[in-house]
Amino acid sequence: VVSTQSTGHYYITNNLRMADKGGAPGTEEKRTSTIQIKVVQAKNLRGVKGDSVTAYARVEFGKVLGETNKAEIGSDGVTKFNFNTSIEVSLDDPSAIDEISHRLVLFHVIEVLPKEKKAREEKTSPIGQGVLDLSSLLRGKSGFSQNVVIHSGTTAENVAANTGQNISQPELQVEVSVTKPLVSADVYNVSNHMTIRVDSLFSLPESWQPSNNATHHYNAVMTVPLSDTVDVSVNAGAGAIRPAPEKNMDISSPQKAIPRRYASSNGLVGAVVQIPNSSVEPYHYEEEDGDLRSKENHNFRKDCEADKPRVSWNSERNVFLLPSATETLQERIAKCRAWPMEIFRSSLSSGAKKGKEEDTTTSCHGIAWINLAPLLYPGVTRIKGAALVHPYIESEVLERTKKATRSGTVSGEDGGQQRVSSGGSRRGVSSAKKGAKDSKKAAKEPVEGGEGEHKNQEAQIYTEAKSYVVVEIVLEKPLVSKRPPEELAAKVTEYIPKRCSLAKQSCGADEAVADYHKQIGDVANLVLNEYRQKFGVSNEGDLEDLTDERKRTLIYDLNSSGKYFAFKEQLKQSVVKVVREKFFKTSAFTKEEELHQFLSELYVFLIEEMHKGVSNVFSLENNAAPLPSPLDEQSLIHFAKEAELNQNYELAARYYQERLAMDHNNSSAWFDYGCFSLLVGNVSKAGECFRECLGLDQHHILALLMYGVVCVMEERYDVAETFFEDSTCVQPDNYLAWTVLGLFYDSRDNDIGAEMAFLEANKHFGRDDSTVFLSAAATLLDMHAYTLVESALSHELLSSPKSLNQEYYLLLAKLHMAKGELGEAESYVKQATVLNHTNPAAWALLGHILYLGGESKGARDNYERTLSYESPVPGTHSIRLRLASIYLQLQQYGAAKNMFLLACRDSPSCITWLGVGISCYRLGELSEAEQALSEANILNNTDPEVWGYLSLVCLKTDRKLEAEQSYKYALRVGLKDADLLKEVKNIQQEVGFGDAGF
Numbered sequence: 002v003v004s005t006q007s008t009g010h011y012y013i014t015n016n017l018r019m020a021d022k023g024g025a026p027g028t029e030e031k032r033t034s035t036i037q038i039k040v041v042q043a044k045n046l047r048g049v050k051g052d053s054v055t056a057y058a059r060v061e062f063g064k065v066l067g068e069t070n071k072a073e074i075g076s077d078g079v080t081k082f083n084f085n086t087s088i089e090v091s092l093d094d095p096s097a098i099d100e101i102s103h104r105l106v107l108f109h110v111i112e113v114l115p116k117e118k119k120a121r122e123e124k125t126s127p128i129g130q131g132v133l134d135l136s137s138l139l140r141g142k143s144g145f146s147q148n149v150v151i152h153s154g155t156t157a158e159n160v161a162a163n164t165g166q167n168i169s170q171p172e173l174q175v176e177v178s179v180t181k182p183l184v185s186a187d188v189y190n191v192s193n194h195m196t197i198r199v200d201s202l203f204s205l206p207e208s209w210q211p212s213n214n215a216t217h218h219y220n221a222v223m224t225v226p227l228s229d230t231v232d233v234s235v236n237a238g239a240g241a242i243r244p245a246p247e248k249n250m251d252i253s254s255p256q257k258a259i260p261r262r263y264a265s266s267n268g269l270v271g272a273v274v275q276i277p278n279s280s281v282e283p284y285h286y287e288e289e290d291g292d293l294r295s296k297e298n299h300n301f302r303k304d305c306e307a308d309k310p311r312v313s314w315n316s317e318r319n320v321f322l323l324p325s326a327t328e329t330l331q332e333r334i335a336k337c338r339a340w341p342m343e344i345f346r347s348s349l350s351s352g353a354k355k356g357k358e359e360d361t362t363t364s365c366h367g368i369a370w371i372n373l374a375p376l377l378y379p380g381v382t383r384i385k386g387a388a389l390v391h392p393y394i395e396s397e398v399l400e401r402t403k404k405a406t407r408s409g410t411v412s413g414e415d416g417g418q419q420r421v422s423s424g425g426s427r428r429g430v431s432s433a434k435k436g437a438k439d440s441k442k443a444a445k446e447p448v449e450g451g452e453g454e455h456k457n458q459e460a461q462i463y464t465e466a467k468s469y470v471v472v473e474i475v476l477e478k479p480l481v482s483k484r485p486p487e488e489l490a491a492k493v494t495e496y497i498p499k500r501c502s503l504a505k506q507s508c509g510a511d512e513a514v515a516d517y518h519k520q521i522g523d524v525a526n527l528v529l530n531e532y533r534q535k536f537g538v539s540n541e542g543d544l545e546d547l548t549d550e551r552k553r554t555l556i557y558d559l560n561s562s563g564k565y566f567a568f569k570e571q572l573k574q575s576v577v578k579v580v581r582e583k584f585f586k587t588s589a590f591t592k593e594e595e596l597h598q599f600l601s602e603l604y605v606f607l608i609e610e611m612h613k614g615v616s617n618v619f620s621l622e623n624n625a626a627p628l629p630s631p632l633d634e635q636s637l638i639h640f641a642k643e644a645e646l647n648q649n650y651e652l653a654a655r656y657y658q659e660r661l662a663m664d665h666n667n668s669s670a671w672f673d674y675g676c677f678s679l680l681v682g683n684v685s686k687a688g689e690c691f692r693e694c695l696g697l698d699q700h701h702i703l704a705l706l707m708y709g710v711v712c713v714m715e716e717r718y719d720v721a722e723t724f725f726e727d728s729t730c731v732q733p734d735n736y737l738a739w740t741v742l743g744l745f746y747d748s749r750d751n752d753i754g755a756e757m758a759f760l761e762a763n764k765h766f767g768r769d770d771s772t773v774f775l776s777a778a779a780t781l782l783d784m785h786a787y788t789l790v791e792s793a794l795s796h797e798l799l800s801s802p803k804s805l806n807q808e809y810y811l812l813l814a815k816l817h818m819a820k821g822e823l824g825e826a827e828s829y830v831k832q833a834t835v836l837n838h839t840n841p842a843a844w845a846l847l848g849h850i851l852y853l854g855g856e857s858k859g860a861r862d863n864y865e866r867t868l869s870y871e872s873p874v875p876g877t878h879s880i881r882l883r884l885a886s887i888y889l890q891l892q893q894y895g896a897a898k899n900m901f902l903l904a905c906r907d908s909p910s911c912i913t914w915l916g917v918g919i920s921c922y923r924l925g926e927l928s929e930a931e932q933a934l935s936e937a938n939i940l941n942n943t944d945p946e947v948w949g950y951l952s953l954v955c956l957k958t959d960r961k962l963e964a965e966q967s968y969k970y971a972l973r974v975g976l977k978d979a980d981l982l983k984e985v986k987n988i989q990q991e992v993g994f995g996d997a998g999f
Contacts, residue, residue, distance in 0.1 A: 032092040034181035036135065038106065040069055041174040043080040043151075048112045049126055056128060058173060059109040060086055061268065063100070071113050090183060095227035095323055098139065101183060102194070102321035103265050106133040108173055110151050129153030130273045132263075133175055139321050141189055144178035152272040184321075193322040194477035195225065198261065199237035200281055202312035202344065202390070202470045203305040206365075206462035211242045211310060216348055219312045220363075221470060223342040223371070226333070229325040237314040238264045239347075245308050264318035281315055284385055290375045291386020293469055301467070302387065331480050334377055335838040336403055339370035344390050344463070344470060366393040367463045369470050370401070376476065377838045379869040380483025385473035392460035481839050482871040513575070513582035517607075518614030520575040524568045525615050531559065576607065581969065632940070634660060636910075638673070640941075643910055646879050650681050668697040672704050679707075679785040684714050700731050703784070706741050710786045713745065721745065729761075736766040740777040744792045759796075771808060772797060778812050782819070790816050807836040807843065814846055823854045841870040845880050852883050861887045878908045885916050894923040911941035918950055930954050945976035949985060956988045956995050964995040 040058055048054035054074045060066040069084035091097045110128040117124075131149040151171035184192060199221050218239035224232050258280035266274045286294050286302060293302055305311075322330060334340070344367040369388035375381050462468075532555055559565040580586050584603065590596040632640075637660040644653035657674040664670065675690030691708040694701055705728040712721035725745050728738040743758030762773045778793040794816070797809055810833035817826035827850050833843045848863035864884040867874055874880065881904040888897035898920035904913040914937035921930035931954045937947045948971035955964035968985060976982060989995035 034090050034092055034179050034183055036088040036090060036101075036138065036183075037178050037180070038066075038086050038088070038133075039176040040082045040084040040086075040108070041176060042082055043110065043171065043173050044078060044148075045169040045171045046074055046080055046110065046112075046128060046151075047168075047171065048128070049114065054080070054128075055113040056080060057111055057113065058082060058084070059111065060084070061107040061109070062088055063104060092181075092183065095231045095326070096233065098183065098321050098323065099227050099233055102136045102139055103319045104135075105263060105265065105269075106135060107131075107268055108133070108149055108151070108175075110171065110173070127153070129171060130270060131173060132269065132273055133177070135177065136194075136319055136321070138177070138179055138183050139189070139192075139194070141182070141184070141186060143182060144176070146174070146176045149173045149175050188324060191324040191327070193327050193480070195320040195322055196475040197223065197225070197235055197237075197264075197318045197320065198473040198475070199264075199314045199316055199342075200471040200473070201243075201306075201314065202240070202468060203302070203309070203387075204466050204468045205242070205310055205312065206466045206468065208462070209242055209310070209312075211244055214241045217346050219314075219344070219346050221314060221342055221344050221472075223340060225320050226322070226326045226329040227320070228323055229329045233320065235318050235320065236264065237316045237318070238262065238266055240312045240314040242310050243313045244310050259315055261315050261317045264314075264316040266316075276317055279317060286387075289386035290372050290384045291469075291471075292372075292389045293387040302469075327480065331377065331838065334373045334480075335835050337401060338372065338374045339401065340373045341398060341402060342369045342371055342388065342470065342472065343367070343393065344369060345393075365460050365462065367391060367460045367468070368393045368398065369472075371472050371474070373474070376474070376480050378866060379481045379871065380479050381481075382476045382479050383473070385471070387469045387471050390463040390468040390470060392458075392463065483869050510582045513578040514610060517572075517575040517579050517610055520572050521611050521614035524571055527564075527568060528555075528559075531555065531564065579603075579607070579610075581973075585969070632659070634663065634667075634670075636940075637663070639908055640910055641673075641677070643878075643882070643908075643912055645677070645680065646882065647912065653677060654681075666697055668694045668701055668704070671697065672701065672707070675704070675707060676784045679711075684711055687711050688715070702728055702732050702735060702738060705731065706738065707784055707786065709741070709745070710784075710789060713748075713788070718749065722749075729758075734765045736762045736773055737777055737780055739765065740773045740793070741781075741789060744777075744789055744796070747796075748792065772800070774800065775808050775812060778816075779808075782812060782815055785819070787816060787819060807833045807840060810836070811843060811846060814850070818846075818850055818853065823850055826850045827854075839870075839872075841867045841872060841874045842876075845874060845876060848880065849883070852887070857887045857890055860884075861891070878904055882912065882916070885920075889916070889919060889923075892923075894920045898924065909936070909940070911937045911944055911947065914940065915944065915947055915950070918947070918954075922950055922954060927954055927957055931958075943974045945971050945974045946978060946981065948974060949976050949978065949981045952985055952995065953988060956985070956992055959992070961994045964989075968995055 038060065040060065043056065043058070046054045046056055048056070055071055056074075057071045058069045060068070066086040066088070067084070069082040072080050072082055074080045090101060108131045110131070112126045112128050114124040114126055129151040130153075131151040133147060133149050137145060149172060151173060153171065202219065202221070218241060221237040221240065222234050224234050227233050260275040261279040261281060262274050263269065263276060286299050287296070288294075344365075345363045346365040347363050367390040369390045371388050372386065373384065375384050532551075535555065535558065536551060556565070559568070580603065583606075584599070586599065590599065637656045641653045641656035641660070644650070644656060654677070657670070657677055660670045661667070661674065671690045671694040675687045675694065678684075678687035678690060688708065688711040691704050691711060694704040695708065698704070705724050709721040709724035709728070712718070712724065722745065725738070725742045728735070729742055732738055739758045739762035743755045743762060746752075746754035746758055759773070762777075766773045766776070768776065774793045774797040778790045778797070781789045781793065790812070794809065794813055798805065810829045814826040814829035814833065817823070817829065827847065830843060830847045830850060833840075834847070837843065844863045845867040848860045848867060851857075851863065852860035861884060864880050864887070867880055868877070868884070881900050885897045885900035885904065888894070888900060898917060901913055901916035901920060904910075905917060914933045918930045918933035918937060921927070921933060931951070934947055934951050934954065937944065938951070941947070948967050952964050952967035952971055955961075955967055968989075971985075985995070
């Protein structure tokens with residue numbers, strides 16, 4: 002066995018780039034690892050003259066690593082080599098790591114022919130080629146063994162094709178190991194693998210024909226970061242024009258798959274250039290992410306891809322993204338969205354007459370913008386689409402890529418390193434600059450309206466032909482992780498908390514009259530008992546002795562003791578029921594004569610019914626215990642905030658007031674009601690609430706500050722200063738108190754006082770991820786102190802104009818949204834998404850802005866994106882409510898039901914259960930709709946929509962009494978939804994009941 006370690010050792014690094022940066026190669030200690038490759042043996046080798054073969058193998062990795070010994074095939078059919086070679090990799094060089102990710106180890110197996118008698122040298126004949134992919138070493142492997150298939154057109158493939166006999170493919174057994182992991186486990190977990198697949202360029206210029214392949218080849222190149230400082234230009238390889246594919250007339254037989262090729266295919270011949278188990282997959286235009294996915298372009302694309310020539314690459318290139326490269330990639334996509342891919346044609350002219358190498362010139366320099374923005378969506382690992390090719394205009398590229406220097410791949414350089422690094426010929430690269438200059442000298446003419454700019458006239462052919470390139474990019478892991486989907490239960494009842502069963506109560510017109518009879522009997526019994534107790538009468542016969550004197554005495558005692566009033570109150574409720582259910586009177590009379598007429602009719606009716614009920618005896622017992630109220634303080638707070646979100650300020654005020662009625666001495670309740678009053682613009686009411694709060698708790702720091710804010714709004718500056726200063730005395734280490742005091746001093750031109758206050762605020766501020774101004778603005782924004790919020794954000798802008806972060810733009814957007822300035826709010830939140838596209842709060846805020854502006858579909862897309870993030874989203878309840886309401890608007894009732902159910906699970910309210918009920922009703926799930934609406938009614942029995950939909954459900958389920966009752970209560974509590982009223986009326990007419998009248 003001949004060892005070739007000395008000649009087979011290959012060191013991968015980029016000393017040239019290090020020298021250009023001012024450091025001599027080899028002067029710094031390098032972290033390296035050695036990839037050891039052992040060619041163990043070969044099997045199934047077949048030579049020119051049969052099975053008796055003497056052969057050797059040559060190993061290449063960018064250059065020749067060495068050759069094995071010449072060995073004969075053994076009796077067992079195995080040729081022993083036991084050849085060792087190695088590749089040393091610089092672990093500090095991202096380009097070296099990238100070489101391992103995409104460059105292939107190439108094996109040439111060569112037969113040594115018997116030496117002829119007069120021949121001086123041995124003759125050889127190639128048996129075939131095989132390749133080995135080392136990229137698995139970047140996925141945590143420390144070594145592996147593989148049988149490398151040797152592809153040859155003269156052995157197994159041809160024999161199988163010509164004779165139909167299956168003969169085993171020649172192969173090499175190769176073992177690979179590393180002395181040190183190329184990528185540590187920690188680094189690998191935050192690294193990524195990108196695969197760039199370039200299919201074809203379609204709708205070619207008319208002058209491009211397959212006959213041009215002899216003199217031209219075609220390139221598609223894009224730049225990818227390898228780290229935060231190093232980029233690599235990825236070339237799809239030398240493409241060629243192919244004619245339109247032959248049409249398969251038998252539509253029942255499957256079309257032959259188009260295999261993909263290695264982009265780095267220099268030196269590969271025949272089938273070895275094809276990637277195993279990788280082919281161009283069919284795709285649907287509407288699922289793409291490119292320029293031509295709309296329906297109006299489908300016929301155009303089908304025509305181009307079925308009947309016209311194309312430039313085909315069908316290549317694949319892997320890029321290993323270190324953690325810094327992954328971050329850089331995300332930042333660049335967030336800033337630029339579209340990624341440039343340069344398309345150009347290379348023509349070959351021979352200089353053989355003068356003994357020169359072939360020289361390459363380039364022309365038709367175009368650029369396609371690949372939309373990579375979807376890669377920033379949570380969970381996305383693959384994009385594919387067609388991108389239109391435009392003429393390459395340098396100023397446009399600089400503007401869209403936001404770079405100060407050109408990043409072109411044809412003639413541009415980066416740190417002294419040639420950017421075309423893979424897939425193309427070296428001679429082509431060496432003269433790329435010259436070719437680019439030649440192409441730029443080709444016709445240039447001024448662009449209309451632009452002084453000093455020139456149009457790439459030669460590349461206008463792309464625009465005229467509407468050329469487009471199909472590109473696919475696949476990541477091993479998503480750039481932004483996605484939250485696992487949550488499973489929903491199928492039934493609404495699983496989300497409804499258990500409650501005590503309610504006794505079934507009916508209250509139609511007949512039931513109202515019956516209840517009146519009962520109450521008349523009850524009161525008659527009570528009066529009888531009073532009489533017996535006073536006059537000692539125990540038998541019914543003694544009642545005949547009742548005299549006028551006793552009657553007057555009894556009435557006097559009942560009046561003086563208050564019992565008469567109690568009896569009247571007992572009858573009052575039953576009379577009210579009769580008025581509502583029998584006479585259907587729920588609103589005030591507008592005319593005096595109508596009132597008198599109604600009272601006359603009512604009196605006659607009640608007297609008649611009283612006589613019917615006087616003789617009846619009823620039980621006085623009522624064992625039904627009152628149900629506990631479902632509304633505690635936290636529920637009231639939640640419902641109030643929910644009503645604020647829906648801009649139903651009247652309902653929100655009612656909840657705040659109920660909270661105060663529950664506990665009038667609750668200082669927090671007064672404070673919250675004060676903040677709400679500021680929201681609706683009632684400054685005087687806000688001041689009263691903050692004063693009540695301070696009356697209960699003089700050390701309530703936020704109430705001190707907010708009452709000062711109210712005083713500023715009322716221009717009582719001396720009082721405001723007193724409260725602001727007092728807040729710093731109550732809590733001397735509270736940064737918010739000092740910040741507000743500083744903002745106040747600044748507004749009063751007290752520069753010294755402001756400087757002192759801000760110094761104190763920073764002294765007591767304990768966060769590194771924000772500033773006192775941003776944190777104070779966020780708190781004040783929640784309390785609706787908008788003037789101070791503006792002041793705080795202005796100070797942030799002045800203090801750090803060049804380092805404004807996403808939090809600043811989000812707060813600015815929220816401020817403008819609160820003031821109703823939706824256009825400005827949208828502009829600022831979009832700036833925030835550029836700074837950090839992974840923050841779900843930014844996308845949620847954009848959704849809110851679009852929702853308030855009436856852009857339902859845009860709001861829906863942003864809400865869905867927000868909820869797909871793994872990280873928790875602030876304000877999830879509001880997002881779910883609005884997204885569910887959008888689903889209802891778009892008649893996506895199943896999605897609406899699921900989203901409302903999620904809201905019910907976490908924060909049940911009348912609104913969430915009403916949403917579930919409406920969704921179920923629209924889906925025809927009437928039983929579940931009724932359960933959800935009943936739950937909504939428990940939480941708020943004055944919501945008119947709840948009663949309206951309950952009436953619809955009862956009408957649909959043929960329940961006359963409940964339908965009438967629900968409809969009556971819907972009208973009573975003020976149902977104003979015209980569409981819902983019309984729908985109820987229509988169904989009432991269909992079924993013939995539901996509106997009781999009289």
